[in-house]
Every structure is written in C-alpha cells, then in structure tokens.
Amino acid sequence: MSEILLQIDGVNVGASEGMTILEAAQNAGISIPTLCHHEKLEPFGGCRLCIVEVASRGSTKLVVSCVYPVEEKLVVRTRSEKVDRIRKTILELLLAHAPDSPELKRFAKDYNADKDRYEKDASFCIHCGLCVRYCAEVKKADAIGFVDRGIRKEISFIPEIAATVCNDCKECFPLCPTSYLQAAFVLTQALAFPSASSDPAATQ
Amino acid sequence: MEIEKIDQIIDNHHGDASALIQILLDIQSENNWLPKEALRRVSERLNVPSTRVQHIATFYKAFSVVPKGRHQVHICLGTACHVRGAPRVLDSVQEATGIKAGETDLDFKFSLETVNCLGCCALGPVLEVDGKVHGKMTPGQTADVLKTYQ
Ligand code: SF4
Ligand code: FES
Ligand code: FES
Numbered sequence: 001m002s003e004i005l006l007q008i009d010g011v012n013v014g015a016s017e018g019m020t021i022l023e024a025a026q027n028a029g030i031s032i033p034t035l036c037h038h039e040k041l042e043p044f045g046g047c048r049l050c051i052v053e054v055a056s057r058g059s060t061k062l063v064v065s066c067v068y069p070v071e072e073k074l075v076v077r078t079r080s081e082k083v084d085r086i087r088k089t090i091l092e093l094l095l096a097h098a099p100d101s102p103e104l105k106r107f108a109k110d111y112n113a114d115k116d117r118y119e120k121d122a123s124f125c126i127h128c129g130l131c132v133r134y135c136a137e138v139k140k141a142d143a144i145g146f147v148d149r150g151i152r153k154e155i156s157f158i159p160e161i162a163a164t165v166c167n168d169c170k171e172c173f174p175l176c177p178t179s180y181l182q183a184a185f186v187l188t189q190a191l192a193f194p195s196a197s198s199d200p201a202a203t204q
Numbered sequence: 205m206e207i208e209k210i211d212q213i214i215d216n217h218h219g220d221a222s223a224l225i226q227i228l229l230d231i232q233s234e235n236n237w238l239p240k241e242a243l244r245r246v247s248e249r250l251n252v253p254s255t256r257v258q259h260i261a262t263f264y265k266a267f268s269v270v271p272k273g274r275h276q277v278h279i280c281l282g283t284a285c286h287v288r289g290a291p292r293v294l295d296s297v298q299e300a301t302g303i304k305a306g307e308t309d310l311d312f313k314f315s316l317e318t319v320n321c322l323g324c325c326a327l328g329p330v331l332e333v334d335g336k337v338h339g340k341m342t343p344g345q346t347a348d349v350l351k352t353y354q
Contacts, residue, residue, distance in 0.1 A: 136253065145255025147262040158254050 006074040021065040021076055022050055032065055032078050033087065033107055035094075035177060036128040041137050043067040046129050049090055049107070053077045062086070084111055092117040094126045098178040101126075124180035125155055131172040131181045141165045144172070144181075155184055159192030205235045210245045221250045225260060228267060236272040236315075243269075273308045273315040275353045277301070278332040282321030285328035289343075293329045294318065296343035300350050314350070 004015045008025050015024035020043060025032050035047040045067040052065045055075040062082070077083070091113035095104050099115045099122075108115060127146075132155060135144050143161040147154055157166070166185060173182055189195075213230045217223035224246070231242050238261050247254040261267045279294045298304055301314045308315040322330050327339030331346060338349050 132255070136255065142253035142255045145253070146259050149263050156258065158258070161254070 004070050004072050006070055006072070006076065008076040009078055015070040019070050021052060021054070021063070021068050021070055024070050025065065025076070025078065030078060033110070034066060035103065035126070036130060037066045038130055038134065038175065041133045044129055044133060046127060047090065049087055051083060051086055053080050053083055087111050088113045096120055097123045097126055098180070101178045103177040124178050124183070126178055127153060128177060130175040131155060134172045134175055139169060139171065141169070155181065157185060157188040159188055162188055163193035205231070205239055205242055207241070207245060209234065210242050211249070214246065214249050219249055221252050224250060224252055224257070228261060232267055236274065236276070237268040237270060271308060271312065273312045275314050275334050277314050277316045277350070278319045278322070279305070279316070280320070280322050280328065280330040280332070281318045282325065284321070284325035285330055288328045290329040292343045293331060293341045293346060296346045297331065297350070300347040
C-alpha cells in the first residue's frame with residue numbers, strides 16, 4: 001500500500017491510496033463535522049457539511065471531504081472563513097426542516113447558525129440517507145427506500161418487508177438525526193400491519 | 205395487468221436487471237401506469253430490491269404509479285402557447301372532460317396534464333393527445349378533437 005503524504009490544518013498526515021480526506025483526518029485525530037457519513041457505509045456525499053478547502057498545484061477549491069480521495073502533497077484546511085460560512089448556511093437550511101434535531105442544534109452552536117433564518121418547512125427528514133443505506137448495505141433488507149425527487153423526495157417503508165423484518169431490527173432508528181424515521185415507521189405500521197405490538201407503549 | 209404480459213415484457217429484455225428502466229417504460233406504455241403488482245413482479249424477476257424499483261418508478265415523470273386513462277392529453281402552457289390563449293383552451297378541455305389537470309376520469313378515458321412547451325411553438329396553442337399534436341387550437345375546437353378518441 002503506497003503511502004500518501006498530505007497536510008491537514010498544518011499537520012503532516014500519512015494516508016494510503018483510496019482513503020478519503022475525512023478518513024485521513026479522523027486517523028490523525030482531526031475532526032470534521034459530518035451528518036450523512038457512517039463508517040460502515042459507502043461514501044455518499046449528501047449533506048455537504050464535511051466540506052473543506054484544499055490547495056494543490058497553486059489553486060484552492062472546496063471539496064466534500066467524505067468522498068474526496070487523498071492526493072500527494074494536498075494541503076487541506078478544515079476550517080476557514082469560507083468553509084464556516086458554507087457550513088452555517090447548510091445548517092440553517094436543514095434547521096428550517098428539522099429545528100429540534102439534537103445533532104443539528106449541536107452543530108448550530110459551533111457555527112453560529114440561526115435556526116430561524118429560513119422559513120420553516122417541517123418535513124423533518126433531511127435526506128441524509130442513513131436509514132435507507134444502512135438497511136440496504138449493512139442489513140441487506142431493503143425495507144426502506146426513497147421515493148420521488150427534489151423537494152418531494154421522501155423516505156418510504158415497503159410495508160410487506162417492514163412487517164416481517166423491522167420489529168426485530170430497528171438498528172436504523174438511532175442513526176436518524178431527526179427522529180422522522182421512527183415517526184414514519186410508526187405510521188407505516190399503523191396503516192399497513194397493525195398488531196398488538198403497535199401499541200405505542202409496547203414498541204418503546 | 206396480467207402477470208403473463210409483464211413476464212413477457214421482462215423476457216423481451218432477457219430478465220436483465222440493467223434493463224429495469226426500459227422494462228418499466230414498456231409496462232407503462234402497455235398499461236398507461238405501473239400497478240403495484242407489476243412493480244413487485246419486476247423486482248422479483250430482476251432480483252432488484254423493491255425499494256430501488258419504487259424509487260425509479262416515482263423519480264421519472266414518464267412513469268405513473270396511479271391509474272391513468274387510455275388517452276394522455278397534454279395541454280401546453282409554455283410561454284408561446286400561453287400568450288396565444290392556452291389557458292382558455294385548458295378551460296375548454298377541463299369542461300369537456302370533466303377533469304382538472306393532473307386528474308383521470310372515472311371511465312379511465314382521459315388523463316389530463318399541463319406541460320411547458322412541446323417544442324412546436326409556431327403551432328400554438330398546442331393540444332397533444334397520445335403524442336399526436338393538434339395545433340392552433342381554439343377553445344371551440346377542443347371538444348371535437350377529443351370526440352375522435354374512444
Ligand atoms: S428519515 Fe432520518 S435517517 Fe432517514 S434519510 Fe431522513 S433524516 Fe436521514
Ligand atoms: S458527511 Fe460528507 S457530505 Fe455528508
Ligand atoms: S410554448 Fe407551447 S409548444 Fe412551445
């Protein structure tokens with residue numbers, strides 16, 4: 001495995017071919033905020049919160065660190081005025097959808113994001129895809145997927161599959177940054193496969 | 205839609221998962237919409253998760269997962285057609301069919317949609333039925349055009 005040397009926030013960091021900037025940074029103990037990244041899942045690059053500034057061959061650009069592969073002599077800055085401003089806006093846009101998400105609130109503090117900057121559109125799901133990808137990639141159950149696109153994109157359980165696998169799994173629940181997933185599940189269950197166990201007191 | 209017909213369409217594409225979109229298009233054009241059983245069958249036969257089939261079926265505007273009529277009526281509300289009176293053409297079609305844009309009548313005869321420019325602005329206002337263009341429409345003519353469809 002060839003060793004690649006790069007610089008992250010002024011620190012020299014070694015990485016191996018095919019690693020992403022995010023992985024290299026994490027190995028070096030440098031933290032970059034992420035929302036849609038999960039170490040067990042394929043890189044997705046959906047939320048853009050992990051954006052960083054890189055300089056190579058004389059020019060700088062913004063890249064998404066969880067999907068951008070390391071390069072020899074890359075100079076990475078995980079914080080800069082520009083990066084912080086973009087993260088702040090991303091968080092403000094997401095907060096318009098899920099103003100009470102604990103994860104978003106925590107990041108909002110770090111970046112001074114104002115949850116009331118944009119008009120509220122309480123769709124709750126922020127399309128991080130963690131539930132959908134975890135179910136497909138780790139559990140290989142494909143009980144939940146996305147439907148539609150653009151502003152109408154939503155998560156949707158396949159009731160026939162959910163009815164047989166979800167009650168014994170629910171491993172995706174803690175991954176959701178907004179709790180919308182749990183709500184969608186309870187709704188699907190109530191509509192498609194109500195049972196004694198759909199009593200809210202029993203599903204805790 | 206009968207399962208044999210769906211199977212036949214899938215066989216035409218050798219049950220190949222990479223032909224998923226083409227298979228869905230064929231079912232759509234045969235049946236005018238994609239019923240749940242059809243999606244389930246495609247998922248089973250191609251060995252593609254139903255989440256994926258469902259995402260694709262809802263992603264593209266060419267597909268419908270709600271029942272559609274035998275004839276697809278498109279009324280152009282693009283700029284050129286609009287200034288030549290397309291809104292009134294739309295009104296007359298809504299009156300003749302009894303349905304609004306986005307709806308299908310109870311006999312499954314017509315489904316009505318508005319579109320934004322069909323690429324033949326010189327013919328505006330344009331009314332398109334099952335891909336056939338009826339140009340230079342006036343509100344008074346639409347009912348006669350629709351009568352030619354059974
Ligand atoms: S329901 Fe939650 S985990 Fe799933 S995509 Fe939406 S925000 Fe992400
Ligand atoms: S964590 Fe990189 S795009 Fe979401
Ligand atoms: S605006 Fe109607 S065809 Fe172009």
